[in-house]
Amino acid sequence: MNLDITTLLNLFAILIMFYCLYLVLSLKSSIPGGMIGKRWNFLTMLVVLFSIGYLATPFFDRIPAETLRLVVSAIFVFGAIYVVVTVRLIYNIIRELTE
Amino acid sequence: MTLRADLVLFRTQKGEDILLSHGREISTNQRRALLVVNGKTGIAELAKTAFWVTDMTVTLQELLALGLVSDSSSASDIPGSPASAASQMTKVRLAALARELLGDSAERIIKKVEEAEDTPEALEQVLAGCKKLIKLTISEEMADTFLQRGLKLLGK
Numbered sequence: 001m002n003l004d005i006t007t008l009l010n011l012f013a014i015l016i017m018f019y020c021l022y023l024v025l026s027l028k029s030s031i032p033g034g035m036i037g038k039r040w041n042f043l044t045m046l047v048v049l050f051s052i053g054y055l056a057t058p059f060f061d062r063i064p065a066e067t068l069r070l071v072v073s074a075i076f077v078f079g080a081i082y083v084v085v086t087v088r089l090i091y092n093i094i095r096e097l098t099e
Numbered sequence: 100m101t102l103r104a105d106l107v108l109f110r111t112q113k114g115e116d117i118l119l120s121h122g123r124e125i126s127t128n129q130r131r132a133l134l135v136v137n138g139k140t141g142i143a144e145l146a147k148t149a150f151w152v153t154d155m156t157v158t159l160q161e162l163l164a165l166g167l168v169s170d171s172s173s174a175s176d177i178p179g180s181p182a183s184a185a186s187q188m189t190k191v192r193l194a195a196l197a198r199e200l201l202g203d204s205a206e207r208i209i210k211k212v213e214e215a216e217d218t219p220e221a222l223e224q225v226l227a228g229c230k231k232l233i234k235l236t237i238s239e240e241m242a243d244t245f246l247q248r249g250l251k252l253l254g255k
Contacts, residue, residue, distance in 0.1 A: 032204050034236045096231055 010057045017054045021047050035096065039089045046082045050075075102156055102163075104143035106170055108136045114167035121214055125165070132158040134213055135191050136168050137184045149191060151198055151209070186217035192252050193226070200245055204237045208245075222253055 024044045031037040053075055060068055110118070114133055117124055125133070135149040136159070146155035162168045193212045197205040208229050215225040226249045234242035 031236045033238045034234055034242075035239055036235050037237070093235060096235060099231075 014054045017051050021051050035092055039085055102142050105141040107141055108168040109138040110136050111169050128153050129158055133162055137187050193249055196248055200241050201237055
């Protein structure tokens with residue numbers, strides 16, 4: 001296996017994403033519902049999706065360029081959704097706590 | 100030692116101190132039993148109303164053995180004022196309300212209520228905090244119901 005900088009970065013990203021997956025799953029039991037609980041399920045789903053996507057990154061050089069562009073675009077879209085959901089969640093929590 | 104069903108127990112100074120310390124000297128079940136001891140209600144009635152305390156009689160015997168409660172014959176050790184006893188009863192009712200509305204998810208709410216100071220203002224503040232906690236992490240729908248019914252219990 002060729003351990004260049006790209007592969008190392010990919011491995012690092014996969015590790016971080018799996019740590020994130022561990023965090024969302026371990027916190028899930030503490031948030032059975034409510035404003036956070038509802039969003040948490042969606043965030044968990046996105047983290048699972050990203051974990052699968054990140055695991056596939058070492059094989060990106062084996063897929064056709066057209067498919068690769070589509071996959072990268074999908075990652076960007078879901079990444080943007082993830083950020084929006086997280087920021088809105090923080091916004092709602094702060095608003096609720098400062099009411 | 101068998102406790103009479105109509106026996107009324109009081110918290111001793113040691114019992115009050117343990118409640119305020121929030122330490123781990125006693126179990127959660129013992130703490131709950133200690134909270135419902137109010138110097139007015141008999142053991143049988145306590146066992147009936149405080150259903151969230153497991154095996155009330157045995158637990159009260161444990162508290163008696165630990166010197167955290169005493170019976171009326173040694174009432175000189177009574178620390179609580181009537182206001183404090185009323186506040187304790189309100190806490191018990193709030194805990195029961197949380198259990199009724201939230202089921203198994205009520206544990207954190209009950210803990211917050213139990214740890215509140217024995218004043219109406221403190222209880223009202225805790226109630227508002229609990230409402231936020233419920234809305235954020237348990238159920239958006241139940242949050243307002245809990246607050247409204249809790250305020251009624253406080254006479255507001």
